[in-house]
Amino acid sequence: MSELESAGGHPLAEQPPPKRRRVHNDGNAESVPRHGSLDAPLRGQSLSIRRAPKGLKETATPGSDDTRNRYRSSTPSSPRRSRSRSQIPTTRPRQPPRSPMYSASQSPRSPRSRRSPTRSRSSSESRSSTSGSRSRSRTHSRSSSSSSSARRSPRSPDPESQLPPPPPSARQPLTPHYQKRVALRGHTAAISQVRISPDGRWIASASADGTAKIWDAQTGENIDTLVGHMAGLSCVAWAPDSNCLATGSDDKAIRLWDRVTADPAHACGDGGRAYGAGEDGKRGRAAKVDYRRKKAETRGGMTGSRPLLGHHNYVYCLAFSPKGNILASGSYDEAVFLWDVRAGRLMRSLPAHSDPVSGIDFCRDGTLVVSCSTDGLIRIWDTSTGQCLRTLVHEDNPAVTNVCFSPNGRFVLAFSLDSSIRLWDYVSGAVKKTYQGHKNEGFSIGGCFGLLTEADGRSLAFVASASEDGDIVLWDVITKQIVQRLEKAHKGICFWVDVHGGALVSAGQDGTIEIFSHAGALPEGGEPMNGVVREVNGVNGHDAVREGSITPNAAAMADDELQRQIEEDAGSPMLLQVKEEQL
């Protein structure tokens, strides 16, 4: 979905979305046309992420609105399937206005019958135009709760007034103080995702203009543009070695790219032979150099190499395993695919959800995959067996649009369309924290965990998220307080935020990428720390101690030399932690 499509008269745009939904077991899944399972009006809306924003591309607007309307009219009548009991309310009325459905949620809350009312309510809520007032009332309750908690800092920022960065006087041991550093322009349409490479040196962005770009995280220089997809991009993921990245697009393909040469990593298949032949059999590094030489010819042309094909609909989210050997992808076809990265082979397909899969992540040891969907479910999968190990649903069942594991892999952070971010303990299946104060009602916005560590040992773990009003919001993980709000970082919607230590990068509807950096220990104009403050925030100090135990497991490694080498390679343990977050 991109301006390519709507502007260029691309067949995708002209094709009316069929009302039929892909049913898993009917065996003719392939016959579903391109818009096959694009049923959810909700997603229709969030899809517009990847439509050119109105301000930027006039031609795109009517087309997108058009389609959206069509989705609306088609949905309520579309037949649904029920795969398991948990999905009984197969017809989910996302259409009706909120108020009547809202009252439905007040109905008896039997565990058995609860599902359908809440479900319909939540989905309608996320579509409603009036939900702003609702979210406000929620913030009310939140602020009162925060004051009741003894542990919180005495100066609880009033979320209601949504004041700019809370720390005028440095009252916390460590406060993020990110400042705008560079703005990267180059994409001609909205940017759906931006991610910093695990080594922190590069930034990759995926845009609705059908390209991905690689930027230097320091200088902001545009290193390369990855051209090859036939439609807008929804997602990008870095391999853990920072030398390879994957992009997913509305053309249903996933492409792997070599960061250095900006060439497709799988240079086999037809395209591979086209420029792999005649290189007198050189392989590996030598061959790559050769590609470099030929890059000018291959770039831009569609000769590209073999992408990962298999999804029946838009590819919406991607994640590499920590080893880089598996790529997980989630798609509008409601499935999660696990790919063998080396061979470019589909390893496993998980019939994951009953709505588009909107977010996916690997845990730090690669044994678990978490996926989420606008059906409101968050599912945890065993990578090796492909079995579902746990399903997390919030009572209100809001559509979940993005999900990621905590740095230690013990929790799952889920972004949902009721303007809340929830931290789940997936073992007990309980919500541990709810972060509110940003706006997220119709789009798949994203964020991640961040970790700031100062030389003096203080550290802060925070959650960073984009917001639909263009802000970027940072919360303290433990106190749930907003520790910084970067206001109006983007015109229109801010879609994605990624953090790597002191660097924060965001992308938005306006097609720009902003790089922020943390301005040291003392915020400007802030008072120096005083003893009183430290005492108040003893909680965090305590945490810092605990974090000290992250140090790499220095189990008796025989190969000292290797150990040293690796450590040199990987940097400090703190950096490693942050690397984890980007996955």
Added chain:
Amino acid sequence: MNLLLSDDYLLQDYPENITNTIRSGHSTCVRFNRKGDYLASGRVDGTVVIWDLETMGVARKLRGHSKNVTSLSWSRCGRYLLSACQGWKVILWDLQDGTRYREVRFHAPIYGAELHPWHHHQFAASLYEEQPMLVDITDAGDIKYVLPSVQKRPNTEMDTATREKQAKEDARHMTTAIIYTATGDHLLAGTTKGRLNIIDARTREIIYSEKIATSVVTTLRITESGKELLVNAQDRIIRTFHVPNLSVEDLDPDTIQMPLEHKFQDVVNRLSWNHVAFSASGEYVAASTYNNHELYIWERGHGSLVRMLEGPKEEQGVIEWHPHKALLAACGLETGRINIWSVTSPQRWSALAPDFAEVEENVEYIEKEDEFDIHPQEEIQKRRLDQEDEDVDVLTVTNGGGLGDDVNSFRVPILFNLGESDSEEEFVNVSLGTVRRKSPGDEDGGEATGEEKAPGKKGAVATRGRGKRR
């Protein structure tokens, strides 16, 4: 990390049926790395293939040998791999870049070479018709020490004729298998005459020797803890021994005892055993059978046979037990495929719907007192948020994930397009005595990268393929 959620620990701890078959050329030996995420296989053509067990795909191919690879040994960190071949050569590979880190030549084909468990610059090798060697490759030039196969005779008064006869005898006494103890301070060696020697790695002298079998010792295996020894000999008996603690301060060689624990044999079928392996904890002993298709698994505690694994209709050669899972890999002798047996856990359906529980029998539902109470939405919300006052720690890594989550350890780099990089050929028996070359595209395409098969399906596919060919 998945251990927190799965109840796989309820599953049995020995493999049940074939879950995968992978093939790259004709594999003759396999070995898991210590972490258990990679499997190295040595092929007839001398290529060493590294398999990623998570993807069941080829991670790297190492070319350097020209003859059948006979043994493989991983370094503790998983970065170095020692491979020995019949072509008188041992190569230590660096998996970081796939280069030959060191290469050592001998004057005879090599039965097996094993790396020191802690230092990858030292290994022991048993040679065909030669005395075993201890090789130190710390410095640029490799230093080879010849190890004895026979204990020094006490200096008794004997006539020269007897002494000569003994010397001649001793010269024909060879070591066929040699391994390190867990600490690496001692070597355990099995000889052609069924003797078990303990050699001090520092003085390189036999400190203990005992005849444990009536025939050639073919395989020695030791558990991770180093407390149990598994011996396969050609006398059709598999034996397990308790290994004494050899690294005590004042070790008196005269007091060493190696008590025999169990003898495993099939007295009915009089089977010989091709290869043996300990399970992860040493709780089970597995063996592949000579001229037979089954794998036998015994429980070591009671010494009872617990399972005969049926696989493809093929004799299995080298077998390996995964370092911590109930997973067995075996090389088919005829086809050179690597067959993997493991357990499959059933899907728990309650995991798919959190408000469902799996119950043994019907339970009458008793509603809670306040179940149908109506509360204002705000209040519910407020109460919920108020409850979230628990401390969460999103950073500290708890060791819930078992073994494989050390971030700093060595990682095998990801390479692309390995499958296409050489022609994969396989020879299949078409009929008795006739062999037919089979290229990978022939049957289930791209097999070289491994495929998954349902347990029973495997045989069917193979027969179909064969039938077609005729």
